[in-house]
Amino acid sequence: MRHNDQPPAGRLPVFLIAFCTVIVLLTTSSCGTPNLPGAHSAAPVPLTESHATTAVPVLLYNGTGTSANDVSAVEAVLSNLNLKYSTANTSQMEAMSESKLASYKLLLVPGGNSITIGNNLSHDATAKIHNAVVADGLHYLGICAGAFFGGYSVHNGLNLTNGVWFNFYADEFKGIHKEVVTLTFPQSSKMDMYWQDGPQLSGWGEIISKYADGTPSMVEGKSGNGWVMLSGVHPEAPASWRTGMPFKTSLAADLAYAGTLVTSAMNGTSLPHY
Secondary structure, three states: OOOOOOOOOOOOOHHHHHHHHHHHHHOOOOOOOOOOOOOOOOOOOOOOOEOOOEOOOEEEEOOOOEOHHHHHHHHHHHHHOOOOEEEEOHHHHHHOOHHHHHOOOEEEEOOEOHHHHHHOOOHHHHHHHHHHHHOOOOEEEEEOHHHHHHOOOOOOOOOOOOOOOOEEOHHHHHOOOOEEEEEEEOOEEEEEEEEOOOEEOOOOOEEEEEOOOOOEEEEEEEEOOEEEEEEOOEOOOOHHHHOOOOOOOOHHHHHHHHHHHHHHHHHOOOOOOO
16 A cells, blocks of 8 residues: 555644655555455445345445455455445446445445545545545445545545544655564454555554554544544455465464454444553
8 A cells, every 4th residue: 555645734844744755756566465366255236236135234445546456355355254245436436425325334445545546536525425424324444545545634535533644654664565564452462464555543543453663553433423443454465465474373363353353344343442
C-alpha cells in the first residue's frame, strides 16, 4: 500500500510534511504482492441481485486504487467464512445511493493506494459512504490503504475518525516497504503478520494490537452509529506473499485471525483491546 496524507493545518511542521510528500513520490510499491495469483474464492453476488433474492451482508470495494491481489485475498477469506458478498468498482460506488450502502452490514476496503482510491471517487461518493456509516450504522473495515482511507485525508478520505489522520508505521522511514512484523495483543500470544507500507493508527479508537515500537497496528471504535475497524497489516495475506519471509506464525493462524477481524467488523463486536 502506498500513501501518506498531510494532516490538518497545524498538525505537523512544514518540513515533515514535505519529507513525507517526497516519500510518497519516490516510492512505487503498493499493498499486496504484484503479479501473483490470489487464492481461490467463490464468485461475488452481482449488485443487481444483492438483497433481491438473497441477503448479502458484505460489500467489498474493488475500485480504482485497490490492489487486485488483496481483493482476491479478502475474497478468499469471505468465501472461507461462507459469507455472501458483492463487489463495487468506482463507477458502481458512485452510482450507489446512501440507502443502498446502508442495506449492507459491512463495507470492506482492502489494500492498494489510498491516495488513488480517494482521488478517483467524488466528494459526493465519499460523503455518501461517510453518512451511511455515521448516520445509518453501516460498519467499516479498512485494511492498509483502506485504513488510511477510513481516516482523515486531504485526498478525499472518509474521515470516520473525527479528524484524526494516520502516518506510516516507523519502518517506512527506514526505507523498509515490506516485511514480517510481530504484533502484540492484550490477551493472546504475539503473532507475525505481513506488512507493506501500512499505517500506524495512533490517536483514534481502542487499540487491538501493537507493533514492536508500541504504536497501534489495529484499532476499533464507534463512528456515529457505525462500527469501524482498521488494520495497518494484512492478516489475510496468502501463502504467495509470504515466500522467503521468516514467519513464526502459521498461515492458518493468520488467516483465521483475518476471519475474526471480518466477522467482528461485520457484527460490530469489540475484540480484546488495551
